[in-house]
Amino acid sequence: KFKDQVVIVTGSSSGIGKACAIHFANQGAHVVVNYSSNAEEGQNTLDEILSNGGSGILVKADVSREEEVLAMFRETINKFGKLDVLVSNAGLQKDSPFLEMTLQQWQKVIDVNLTGMFLTCRAAARQFVSQVENATEPSHSELSIGKIILMSSVHDVIPWAGHVNYAASKGGIMMFMKSISQELAPHKIRVNSVSPGAIKTPINKEVWSDPNKYNDLLNLIPYKRIGTPQDVAKAVAWLASDDSDYVNGETLYIDGGMTLYPEFADNG
Ligand code: NAD
Structure with missing residues (x-):
């Protein structure tokens, strides 16, 4: 489905980003595997792609640093000549009760989770626009010319005490995504979360990993199972594909029903 398309997945040394990178590579994409600090984990993702017969490169870049983001995009274009999809996935938590939260904890989460989205999405959008401007012949396709998928969280709508920096960053992603989606749609760039x-x-x-906490967690999930990184990767791939060409500015919840107010289920 993504044969010869070029896909950047930020934060793909681990977890959801890793599953996305492998999923795209298995469907024929050239994948840029990005990590910020753990080179060994990044290499593991790339090795898995290559051993499945896929194509990719490994690029170190902290998404909250402008010069490193720009360098990652330059390296991508130097290697593969174009970009088709950005999955802006990198994110982290620095949890603390609000009364004790330091400015550093607040700032770090906003820098990576929100400013990182700004820097990577701006770089991708500029690249998509320049690809059209520099095309040798005009495209007659009605389909979008570039796709951006942002990794948000159910905490873009569910408040989360003890994690206000994280919830604020994800709530910010919602309005950021909708606003750039509105602005970029005339360029035929689709943006979704x-x-x-x-x-x-x-x-x-x-x-x-704690059986008690795990059981408490299941009470919040009507579907009664924890999700897998592959559950998310498959949804991301759909949003990056032409099958979702008329979907723009939307947030797709991959949560087993967590946003359905499950505590009301047993409330008569
Ligand atoms: P993870 O810790 O396994 O992966 C996070 C990835 O982000 C890692 O590859 C890490 O290296 C990378 N990263 C962190 N800081 C970075 C930086 N400054 N620059 C570049 N990369 C950086 O966690 P995950 O669960 O796979 O999380 C991935 C995304 O999914 C995050 O945005 C997270 O908020 C979101 N998310 C996760 C869950 C969940 O339950 N796991 C739920 C909702 C949203």
Whole structure:
């Protein structure tokens, strides 16, 4: 489905980003695997892609640093000559009760989760526009010329005490995504978000590795199972494909029903 398309997945050394990178590569894409600090994990993702017969490169870049983001896009274009899809996935948590939250904890999460989206989406949008401007012959296709998928969270609508920096960053992604989607649509660039619920990755290991916390978590999920990174990767791939060509500015919740107010289910 993505044969010869070029896809950047930020934060693909682990978890959901890793599953997305492998999923796109398995469907024929050239994938840019990005990591910020753990080179070994990034290499593991790339090795898995290559051993499945796929194509990709590994690029170190902190998405909150403008010069590193620009360098990652330059390296992508130097290697593959174009870009088709950006999956802006990198994100982290720095949890703290609000009364004790430091400016550093607040700033780090906003820098990576929100400013990182701004920097990567702007770079991708500029690249998509320049590809059209520099095309040798005009395209007669009605389909979008570039796709951006942002990794949000159910916490773009569910408030989360003890994680206000994270919830604020994801709520910010919602309006950022909708606004750039409105602005970029005339260029035939589609922008959508995916909002996962509880997905089994290193970010929440402390919850799923503890049987009591795991059971409490299941009470929040009507579908009664924790999600897998592949559940999210398949939805991301659909939003990046021409099958969703008329979907623009939307948030797709991949959450087993977590946003359905499950506590009301047993309330008579
Ligand atoms: P993870 O910790 O396994 O992966 C996070 C990835 O982001 C890693 O590859 C990490 O290296 C990368 N990263 C962190 N800071 C970075 C930076 N400055 N520059 C570049 N990369 C950086 O966690 P995950 O669960 O796979 O999370 C991926 C995304 O999914 C995040 O945006 C997270 O908020 C979101 N999400 C996860 C869940 C869940 O339940 N796991 C739920 C909702 C949303």
